[in-house]
Amino acid sequence: AEDVETDDEVNEEEEYEGWKARELARIKRDRAERTALAKEKEELEKLRSMTEEERAEYERRNPKEQTQKTKKKWK
Amino acid sequence: MANRTDPRARNIHGTNPQNLVEKIVRSKIYSNTYWREHCFGLTAETLVDKAMELDHFGGTFGGNRKATPFLCLTLKMLQIQPEKEIVVEFIKNEDYKYVRILGAFYLRLVGKPTDVYQYLEPLYNDYRKLRQKTAEGKYILSHVDEFIDELLTRDSHCDITLPRLPKRYTLESAGTLDPRISALEDHFEEEDDEEEGEDANGAAPMEVD
Numbered sequence: 587a588e589d590v591e592t593d594d595e596v597n598e599e600e601e602y603e604g605w606k607a608r609e610l611a612r613i614k615r616d617r618a619e620r621t622a623l624a625k626e627k628e629e630l631e632k633l634r635s636m637t638e639e640e641r642a643e644y645e646r647r648n649p650k651e652q653t654q655k656t657k658k659k660w661k
Numbered sequence: 662m663a664n665r666t667d668p669r670a671r672n673i674h675g676t677n678p679q680n681l682v683e684k685i686v687r688s689k690i691y692s693n694t695y696w697r698e699h700c701f702g703l704t705a706e707t708l709v710d711k712a713m714e715l716d717h718f719g720g721t722f723g724g725n726r727k728a729t730p731f732l733c734l735t736l737k738m739l740q741i742q743p744e745k746e747i748v749v750e751f752i753k754n755e756d757y758k759y760v761r762i763l764g765a766f767y768l769r770l771v772g773k774p775t776d777v778y779q780y781l782e783p784l785y786n787d788y789r790k791l792r793q794k795t796a797e798g799k800y801i802l803s804h805v806d807e808f809i810d811e812l813l814t815r816d817s818h819c820d821i822t823l824p825r826l827p828k829r830y831t832l833e834s835a836g837t838l839d840p841r842i843s844a845l846e847d848h849f850e851e852e853d854d855e856e857e858g859e860d861a862n863g864a865a866p867m868e869v870d
Contacts, residue, residue, distance in 0.1 A: 590800040592716075592790040605788035605806060609845050612785070612810060620830060 663701050664691050670742040673771045674824055678739040681770050686820050687736065689721055689728050696733045705743035708734060712751070715759035718808070719794030720820030729794050731763065732819055738767045752780050758789045762808050766819070769812045774827050775837050777813070784809045786844050 594601070636644060666679050679687065690696050699711060711734060718731040738748075751764025765781050772780070787805040795801055816823055832838040 590792045590802050592792050592802070594789045601788055601790070601804075605804065606845065606848075608788075608804075608806060608810075609785065609843060610848070613843050613845065616829075619828075623830065 663697075665740075667741050670740070673739075678742060678771065679736065681739060681824070682736055682821055686721060686726075686728070686732070689726050690733050690736050693728045693733055695730045696728070696736075699730070700733050700737045703737055703741065705741060705747050708737060708741070708743070709751075709760065712760040712763050713757050715763070717792035717794050717800060718759065718762060718819065720796070720818075722794055722796050722798040726820075729819075731759070732821075734763055735766055735770075735819070735821070738763070739770070742771075749780060752784070758787070758791060758805055761787070762791065762805060765809060765812060769818075769823060769826075770821065774832060777826060778829060778832065778838055778841075781809050781813060782841055 633641070633644070666677050670678055672678070673681065682690070703711065711730075715731055715734070717729065719729040720732055721728050748764050748768050751760050752768065754760055754764075761784065765784060768780055769777055785806045787809075789805050791803045791805060791808060793801050793803040811818055812823065813826065816825075829838065829841070833840055
């Protein structure tokens with residue numbers, strides 16, 4: 587078990603910098619998640635408040651991705 | 662029976678707490694020498710002494726998936742179900758990092774989501790080094806804050822499937838949890854501003870013909 591040094595007294599400065607990088611990455615990740623969620627919500631609100639015509643227009647411009655592939659004939 | 666759950670233990674997530682550890686891993690622990698020699702008859706008090714002796718954490722390793730002492734002690738805690746105050750003491754203690762992460766791991770398994778966030782997140786500020794045993798039986802370097810992050814974001818750890826934890830913002834919007842303020846929040850704002858400033862400066866000459 588001695589091949590990995592876990593003494594917290596050595597290299598304290600370096601360890602602190604390492605932690606700082608990790609913590610900042612975590613904040614960043616958290617914020618990105620939140621903005622993505624907020625965006626999605628906003629989009630949904632927008633769609634819901636549209637009138638029938640606006641909705642049709644929107645769907646024409648942003649067609650849904652085709653999830654079901656067209657079936658092939660068996661030979 | 663040394664492998665029986667304390668009859669006074671409450672059900673966790675609707676089942677015997679020991680069932681949180683999958684059957685195969687559990688049987689590996691029951692046949693482990695550390696489990697047989699050191700975990701027999703442990704109580705909440707004597708378990709602390711064992712936890713203080715830990716020098717690494719991990720799940721199972723090697724070809725026959727041998728369990729680490731850390732995993733054995735986790736199962737022991739599920740068996741004897743120490744009171745919440747004791748688990749919180751584990752987490753709050755500053756002197757023994759492995760006692761701390763053992764408590765954190767246990768709370769993640771049995772605790773309410775709000776408790777999990779409230780007690781585990783302060784440990785994001787603990788960057789002490791930990792020794793982790795990988796599945797191949799090698800040791801690698803980890804840190805307390807990384808361990809906590811894994812507990813809060815992953816769905817399994819140390820060969821145990823972690824109970825589902827709602828996202829933080831779900832709990833926040835339900836009003837059961839206050840937003841977390843990181844120790845580096847101010848620092849982050851500054852860096853963000855700097856980046857934006859640089860972007861603006863970088864973009865400005867481009868627009869000029």
